[in-house]
Ligand code: ADP
């Protein structure tokens with residue numbers, strides 16, 4: 001059984017159809033890259049999978065571990081193992097990152113029917129994981145994303161991802177706004193979370209990120225559809241030839 005099956009998905013935002021019949025299959029352990037020009041519907045796809053409100057699915061299906069994902073509320077999707085790292089992480093002034101992580105993690109454990117972490121167990125866990133990702137402890141004491149650099153925000157997302165242990169990670173343009181050093185650090189974090197049981201969907205406009213997170217499959221989106229799929233070499237081809245060739249195909 002595939003981990004994620006998106007079948008002929010049609011999605012509207014404010015009465016306008018944005019996805020026009022999108023099909024995508026992701027198996028455990030696979031890394032898929034989704035590339036495409038601005039406005040092709042990449043973020044819309046990630047939001048619909050995560051269950052963000054405001055999107056109307058008019059046709060098609062999304063199955064996750066064989067179950068109808070569209071029937072589940074966003075919290076349930078997260079509890080079952082869907083994780084979306086947003087393109088623009090929100091700032092939460094006044095809430096320490098540590099507190100936020102603990103609340104979110106315990107809510108998720110509860111939804112999974114697991115016991116909540118005690119304070120010492122949580123501290124141990126978060127220290128272990130942040131150490132393995134080279135995340136400095138003092139970052140955890142600061143307000144969530146408040147005054148974080150682009151790189152720190154991404155590392156915070158990677159830390160959340162590591163703590164939540166999702167089976168599907170969707171990374172929406174995690175390369176946006178990162179310089180090359182920050183990009184490498186964030187990508188190292190993501191690579192550390194690669195596992196035969198976990199799949200990743202890496203959304204990006206640029207080929208550059210895929211030098212660091214090397215995908216098994218690359219899909220090109222244009223105007224709300226997947227117009228071409230291939231192996232990692234497709235990303236290099238696109239770097240050469242650009243997206244214009246797909247505009248007519250879509
Ligand atoms: P990408 O992530 O590939 O840049 P998006 O999914 O953000 O593309 O957007 C796809 C299309 O949907 C664009 O034309 C965009 O203007 C439109 N769109 C996305 N979100 C909304 C929204 N909340 N309201 C109206 N139009 C939207």
Ligand code: MG
Pocket residue numbers: 038039043
């Ligand atoms: Mg965009």
Ligand code: MG
Pocket residue numbers: 042043044087172173
């Ligand atoms: Mg986007």
